Amino acid sequence: MLRQPLLMLSRSEMVKDLVTAMPVSSGIVSRYVPGEATESAVEATRGLIADGLHVTLDFLGEDTVDRAQADATVAAYTGLLTALTDEGLSRNAEVSVKLSAIGQALPDRGEKVALDNARVICQAARNAGTTVTLDMEDHTTTDSTLSTLRELRKDFPETGAVVQAYLHRTEADCRDLAYEGSRVRLCKGAYNEPESVAFQDKHEVDKSYVRCLKVLMAGQGYPMVATHDPRMVDIGGALATRNDRAQGSYEFQMLFGIRPDEQRRLAEAGEKVRVYVPYGEEWYGYLMRRLAERPSNLTFFLRSLISK
Numbered sequence: 001m002l003r004q005p006l007l008m009l010s011r012s013e014m015v016k017d018l019v020t021a022m023p024v025s026s027g028i029v030s031r032y033v034p035g036e037a038t039e040s041a042v043e044a045t046r047g048l049i050a051d052g053l054h055v056t057l058d059f060l061g062e063d064t065v066d067r068a069q070a071d072a073t074v075a076a077y078t079g080l081l082t083a084l085t086d087e088g089l090s091r092n093a094e095v096s097v098k099l100s101a102i103g104q105a106l107p108d109r110g111e112k113v114a115l116d117n118a119r120v121i122c123q124a125a126r127n128a129g130t131t132v133t134l135d136m137e138d139h140t141t142t143d144s145t146l147s148t149l150r151e152l153r154k155d156f157p158e159t160g161a162v163v164q165a166y167l168h169r170t171e172a173d174c175r176d177l178a179y180e181g182s183r184v185r186l187c188k189g190a191y192n193e194p195e196s197v198a199f200q201d202k203h204e205v206d207k208s209y210v211r212c213l214k215v216l217m218a219g220q221g222y223p224m225v226a227t228h229d230p231r232m233v234d235i236g237g238a239l240a241t242r243n244d245r246a247q248g249s250y251e252f253q254m255l256f257g258i259r260p261d262e263q264r265r266l267a268e269a270g271e272k273v274r275v276y277v278p279y280g281e282e283w284y285g286y287l288m289r290r291l292a293e294r295p296s297n298l299t300f301f302l303r304s305l306i307s308k
């Protein structure tokens with residue numbers, strides 16, 4: 001019931017100003033975001049890798065309509081990749097990029113700016129011996145993001161994409177993307193989407209997730225099973241076995257701070273597990289999406305706001 005209002009608030013500048021006056025160290029924020037500085041992200045990465053996990057890092061930010069901010073985001077990613085290399089972490093840590101943070105939403109030739117910026121990040125990732133995965137945002141950007149992916153893959157075929165099981169179109173997208181060399185992160189989807197494009201019922205989303213997983217596991221690509229849902233994790237493992245996939249020919253992925261014990265349990269069982277680590281000052285939209293997934297955290301969140 002609270003999911004939709006929280007997702008609407010995730011785009012409110014007024015509430016954003018109120019909430020972001022809260023320090024990142026306050027309980028609810030630091031549960032999901034290890035910090036604002038590159039050093040905090042690198043430190044969190046080091047700890048996760050020491051525990052046998054892999055990492056993908058997201059420099060937080062989205063819906064940028066300012067060219068300078070888009071360029072600053074690119075610089076943050078290249079700086080991060082240099083820091084990961086210097087610390088000897090880049091073999092086990094890649095980056096996740098939202099195209100709307102690097103120019104896609106700019107009014108003038110946004111898609112082209114985002115593509116050029118993404119190329120710079122892909123080249124920096126390649127120099128660091130690692131990869132980039134393009135996050136997927138709301139449905140109005142899906143075609144643009146997939147077409148940018150196709151362009152990027154001409155020069156950087158290691159680039160991965162995210163697809164969202166709640167969209168009606170995604171099973172067909174999975175078929176298109178299940179080719180050799182492709183890397184596809186399947187998640188349920190975190191935005192407020194209309195009935196015309198997305199399943200609204202949780203059970204329907206779960207059924208779609210399983211159909212998409214079947215396509216990806218039977219295909220030639222590298223499936224990345226991004227979910228905290230114990231049933232989806234079990235089904236992912238069973239489908240891998242059914243398709244004769246060895247451990248490491250697919251991976252599980254979860255968000256920083258969510259089911260950390262399960263992340264370690266899977267890794268100890270020999271599975272490849274990657275943790276998505278967001279960092280930076282622009283944590284508001286990300287935090288609101290996490291609250292929308294788990295409204296029971298709302299009391300904790302409101303308490304931290306009042307006590308600030």
Ligand code: FDA
Pocket residue numbers: 134135136137162164185187188189190191226227228229230253254255258259275276289290291293294
């Ligand atoms: P579901 O929401 O059914 O949750 C299953 C269980 O997980 C819950 O019962 C609870 O135990 C736990 N859980 C889930 N969310 C929690 C939370 N916030 N706090 C505490 N516990 C929680 N989305 C998107 O639209 N575009 C994207 O690019 C990405 N990228 C992405 C990368 C990775 C690596 C992951 C894991 C997820 C994403 N997402 C995403 C988010 C995704 O779409 C989805 O919103 C969340 O993963 C929650 O869905 P679950 O599959 O975990 O199932």
